[in-house]
Amino acid sequence: MPDVPKTRDFLGSLPKAELHLHLEGTILPATVCSLTARHGVGVTEDDVRRRYNYTDFLGFLDAFKWVTSFLRDPADYALIAHDLCEQLLAQRVKYAEVTLSVGVMLLRNQKPEANFAAILRAAEEFESRDLILRWIFDAVRQFGPDAAMRVVESANNCASPKIVAFGIGGDELSIATKDFVPVYEAASAAGLHRLIHAGEIGGPEKIREAVELLHIERVGHGIAAVHEPALMDLLAYRRIPLEICPISNVRTGALARQSRRNGVALSDHPLPQLFRHGIPIVLSTDDPAMFHTNLTAEYAAAQQMGLSDSELGQLAQASFTHAFDFKDKTFS
Numbered sequence: 535m536p537d538v539p540k541t542r543d544f545l546g547s548l549p550k551a552e553l554h555l556h557l558e559g560t561i562l563p564a565t566v567c568s569l570t571a572r573h574g575v576g577v578t579e580d581d582v583r584r585r586y587n588y589t590d591f592l593g594f595l596d597a598f599k600w601v602t603s604f605l606r607d608p609a610d611y612a613l614i615a616h617d618l619c620e621q622l623l624a625q626r627v628k629y630a631e632v633t634l635s636v637g638v639m640l641l642r643n644q645k646p647e648a649n650f651a652a653i654l655r656a657a658e659e660f661e662s663r664d665l666i667l668r669w670i671f672d673a674v675r676q677f678g679p680d681a682a683m684r685v686v687e688s689a690n691n692c693a694s695p696k697i698v699a700f701g702i703g704g705d706e707l708s709i710a711t712k713d714f715v716p717v718y719e720a721a722s723a724a725g726l727h728r729l730i731h732a733g734e735i736g737g738p739e740k741i742r743e744a745v746e747l748l749h750i751e752r753v754g755h756g757i758a759a760v761h762e763p764a765l766m767d768l769l770a771y772r773r774i775p776l777e778i779c780p781i782s783n784v785r786t787g788a789l790a791r792q793s794r795r796n797g798v799a800l801s802d803h804p805l806p807q808l809f810r811h812g813i814p815i816v817l818s819t820d821d822p823a824m825f826h827t828n829l830t831a832e833y834a835a836a837q838q839m840g841l842s843d844s845e846l847g848q849l850a851q852a853s854f855t856h857a858f859d860f861k862d863k864t865f866s
């Protein structure tokens with residue numbers, strides 16, 4: 535048996551990168567209360583904890599909509615970006631690519647350029663504390679290709695080298711993958727890497743379409759790949775990483791859905807099988823405040839699934855290797 539306290543130290547002290555992390559999912563209950571107070575709404579931390587408690591994907595999306603309804607001006611975004619940076623440093627995260635739901639900002643008639651400028655200012659002071667942040671502009675799939683194109687235009691307007699990628703999240707079952715081909719072509723023309731959530735609640739065909747039609751460079755979740763050996767071979771051969779977020783998959787019901795039964799646990803997660811098939815894996819938290827997790831806890835979860843200390847070290851290294859803008863690829 536490994537010595538548990540020593541192992542927890544080991545996981546906590548590993549230098550790590552976070553590559554699948556939504557800013558709007560990092561708002562801790564105390565920060566939600568600060569946000570709501572700014573807008574004259576009385577909410578207690580217990581209220582937030584009740585909201586952050588759900589058993590399926592729709593319940594999670596409802597909570598996400600609720601908490602983001604209090605992100606109304608650039609100062610709100612600055613507040614949560616500052617809080618995020620403190621959380622990352624506490625996890626010994628050195629580098630993160632953080633997803634911004636620009637599609638939601640546009641839906642609410644906000645100016646993404648102003649929000650993003652406030653976020654950059656809030657994160658700036660952390661650069662001297664050894665934390666590098668890069669940003670992913672994210673569209674919402676069910677809002678459609680035109681709305682997604684406006685997210686790419688927002689990235690162009692911001693004209694920041696710190697925006698490294700374009701992605702799509704939301705309901706992956708809503709609109710056909712092929713409809714987004716022109717959007718990804720525009721994103722590439724803007725110098726952005728290509729990401730998408732696929733195979734989280736959808737089947738392996740969603741991942742294959744994303745790879746073949748959109749030329750995706752990393753897949754958000756992608757746990758459905760485990761159902762199709764030929765797809766696992768393809769991901770391993772082409773070195774296309776899956777951004778795996780185990781605790782998210784349990785809490786949203788995505789793992790139960792992929793397993794086609796209720797009552798699943800972390801021990802049912804396909805991470806070990808995908809990893810040992812040779813597919814690059816980057817371990818991530820997704821929405822840590824909303825899933826009651828953090829990056830060290832995700833490594834502990836992987837350990838609970840049977841990964842050795844050496845394999846956990848490989849995962850930490852992979853999180854830097856598959857980053858889009860981390861210069862020292864042999865960081866340790």
Ligand SMILES: [Zn+2]
Binds near residue numbers: 556731754820
């Ligand atoms: Zn996500």
